[in-house]
Amino acid sequence: MGVAICLHYAVKKYQNRETKENDQGPESGQVDKEISPAENDHESTFLFHPEQYKDHVDVEHIKLTKNDPVHESGQVDKEISPAENDHESTFLFHQEQYKDHVDVEHIQLTKQPEEDQSLTIFEEINQFKRLKTVTIIGLKLDDTSLSNLFQCTSIRSLKISNCQLASIPRSLANLKDLEILDLSRNNLTTLPARPIRSLPCLKSLNISHNKITVIRDVVKKLQALQHLDVSYNAVGEIPYEILEMENLEFFSCSHNKIARWLDPSNGERKASTCHLASLNMSSNLLAEVPQNVKELKNLSVVNLSDNKIGENIPDKILRQQISELFYLPSVSTNNELxxxxxxxxxxxxxxxxxxxxxxxxxxxxxxxxxxxxxxxxxxxxxxxxxxxxxxxxxxxxxxxxxxxxxxxxxxxxxxxxxxxxxxxxxxxxxxxxxxxxxxxxxxxxxxxxxxxxxxxxxxxxxxxxxxxxxxxxxxxxxxxxxxxxxxxxxxxxxxxxxxxxxSITQCLKTLFLGTYEAGKTSLVRVFQLDRSNLTKTGERTDGIEVAELHLSAPNTSDITLSVWDFAGQETYYITHQFFLSAKALMLLVVNLEEYDSARFYSTCGNWMENMIAKVGNPVVIPVATHIDKLEPEEVEPRIAEDFDKNLESRMPDHLLLCVAKKLGAEWERLAIHMGFTKANVYKFKCDHLYNTDQQILAMLTTWRDRKGRNATRQELQRVLIEAGVDVISCL
Missing domain, CATH: 3.80.10.10 (Ribonuclease Inhibitor)
Incomplete structure (x- = not known):
C-alpha cells in the first residue's frame, strides 16, 4: 500500500467512501426513455408504472428528482406539495398517501435550512417492509417521528443531517441491517452508546459537525466499522479502543479539542490489529505526536497539521519522539517544527x-x-x-x-x-x-x-x-x-x-552604440583605415551598417570583427534590442565634449539599462570621443569623477534578484520604509502568489523605476542600513 504524508499549511478535506457489498450492484439501472413521462425524466422512472414494479424487485436504490412533484400520470400535481419547491418523497407530509408507497425502497427529502420546516413521520411507515435507503436533510424531526422510522428494520442506509436533532431514540437498535449511519450537522451532545453498539453491520458512521465531547463508549465493539468521522465536534481525547477496531480504514477527528490519545485503561498494551489507512487529526490541541500512531502499520495518509506540536518541546526531545515513531508527522506552517x-x-x-x-x-x-x-x-x-x-x-x-x-x-x-x-x-x-x-x-x-x-x-x-x-x-x-x-x-x-x-573562424561580433553624432562611424573608419577620417554629414549611418574588420597582432591569431554600426537617431532605438547578444562586444560611444552629469542617463545610463534588460550581463567598453576638443584638465573630472561613478552605480535586475533572495520575511518592513503602502505590498503578493522572491523583486524594481537615475547601489545600501536589513554584502 502506498503512503502519503501530508504537511500542507491548509487542512485537507477527506471525501466519504461509499460502502458497497461485493456481491451486489444496481440492476435495471439504465434510464428507459420509452418509460419517461417527460424528456428530462431519468432514473427509477418505473415508479410511474405499477405494472413494471415486478421487473425491479431487486433494486436497492431509487432516485427520482423533479422540479415539481409529479403524479403517476406524469402531470404536475400542485395539491401534493406542501411548498412550491418540494420534490422527491413528498408523500411523507401526507399520512393518507403512505398506503400508496409501501413498496418503495428509497426515501429522499431535502429542504433548505432557512425554510425551517418540520416533518412528522407517522407510524404507518412501519408498513414499508422493503425500505433500504433514507435520506432526510434540513427538516426538523422529533423523537416520535424517529421512533416510528426506526420500526423499518429493513433500512441499510440512514442519513438524517441538519435536522436539529438533540438526541437519538434507543429504538435505533432495531436497525440490525444498518450499514451506513450519517447524523452529521445536528445538535447532538451525546450518542446512545448501547443502541449504536447494537448495530452489528454498521460500516460507516458520520457524526461530524455536532457538539459531542466523548466517543469512547460509542466506538466500543463496532468491529465491522470501516469509516468513522467525528470531525468538527468538541472531543477532548481519543479512546485507545480505536486501535482495537480491526476493520477501520478511515478515521477523521479534525477540528476538535483533542490533546491526547489515551492508553489502555488496564495498562496492558497489545499489538494493534487495526488496518487504519487514513488518519486526520488536524486542527486540534496536540502538543506532541501521539505515541499510539506508531501502532498503525497500514497508514497511507496522516494529517496532523494545525496543532501545537513542538511549540514548547526542546528540539532534542522532539527529535527523540519522532525517532521513536519511525515516521514523520504531518506538520503545517502553523506548527513550530x-x-x-x-x-x-x-x-x-x-x-x-x-x-x-x-x-x-x-x-x-x-x-x-x-x-x-x-x-x-x-x-x-x-x-x-x-x-x-x-x-x-x-x-x-x-x-x-x-x-x-x-x-x-x-x-x-x-x-x-x-x-x-x-x-x-x-x-x-x-x-x-x-x-x-x-x-x-x-x-x-x-x-x-x-x-x-x-x-x-x-x-x-x-x-x-x-x-x-x-x-x-x-x-x-x-x-x-x-x-x-x-x-x-x-x-x-x-x-x-x-x-x-x-575549421572555425574566430569572428567577434562588435556593436558600436551611442547617441547621434557621438562619433561611432568615425571610430569604425579609424579601425578600417588605420587613420583618422571624420564622417561627413551625408555619410552618417542610417539604420545599421555591417562590415568585417581583420585585425592582427604579434604572437596572436588573426581576429575577424563583425562590425555593426548602429544609427544614433532616436527613431532607430527600438530596433537595436533585436541585435544585442551576450556573445558580442559592445562599444558604447559617448561624445565627451557635450557630456555633463545631467545628460548621463540619455547618453549612457539608458543604453546600459537596455543592454542589461536584453542580455543580462553585457560586455561593454565605454569609449569617450571628442577629447581633443577639451582642455586636459577637463577630461579627468568628466570621466573619473562623473562618468565612471554614475556607470558603476547602476542597479541591474540580477543584482536586485540577489538582494531579494537574501531578504526573507523582513521585506515587508523594508517596503514600508521605502515608501510603499500596505496596499502596494498586498498587490506585490497577489501578483506573485506563493513566490516570495518574485514579490520582493517586484518591490525592488518598482523602487528602482520610481527613483530613476537616483536608484544607485549607494542609495539602496543607505535604505537597507536605515531599515536595519543585513544584506549589504551582496551589493
Missing amino acids: EDLPLVLCFLPSLTKLDLKQNKISSVSENVKSCKSLSVLDVSHNRLKEIPSQVIRLPELRVIDASNNQISSVSSLRKDESSVVEDVALADNCLSHFPEALIQTKSLKKVDLSNNNIKEIPETIMDMPKDVKLELKGNPIIDPPLEVCQAGLETIQAFYEDLTTAS
Missing part, C-alpha cells in the same frame, strides 16, 4: 512525501530508506542543497524543491544512477548548472528559472534531447541568451556546431 530529521526507515511503502511550506533546512540521509518514494515536495523551505541520496532513490520520479536557498545539487558517482523525471529548482540560489541533472538520463522536465546561472556547460550535450528545460530569469552569458531561450535542443545544436566544424 524546524530542521526535522526524516526518520522514515520503517515506512518502506512510502510513495509520496509532502513537506512544503515549512522551515526545513536539511533532508536527513534516512530518506534513502524510502525505497518506494516516487514524489517528494520540499518547496518553500530553507534547504541549501539536494543530497545525492535523494536523487538516487530507486523509485523517485518527481522532486519539487523550488523556492528554497539551494546553491548546489550533489553529483552522482559513476556507479550510481537515478530515475527522476521531473525536477523543479526554480527560485533558488544556483550559480552553476547542476551536473547531477546532466547525469540523470531519465529526465523529462527541468525548471531552473529565477536562479543566478551565468553559463550552461558544454557537458549539457549528454542530456537527453527531449528534456523540457526552463531557464528564464537567469543572467546567462554563455551560450548567448537567445540560444538558451530557444530550449535544450538549440543549446545542444550550438555546442555541436562549435565542436564539429572542420
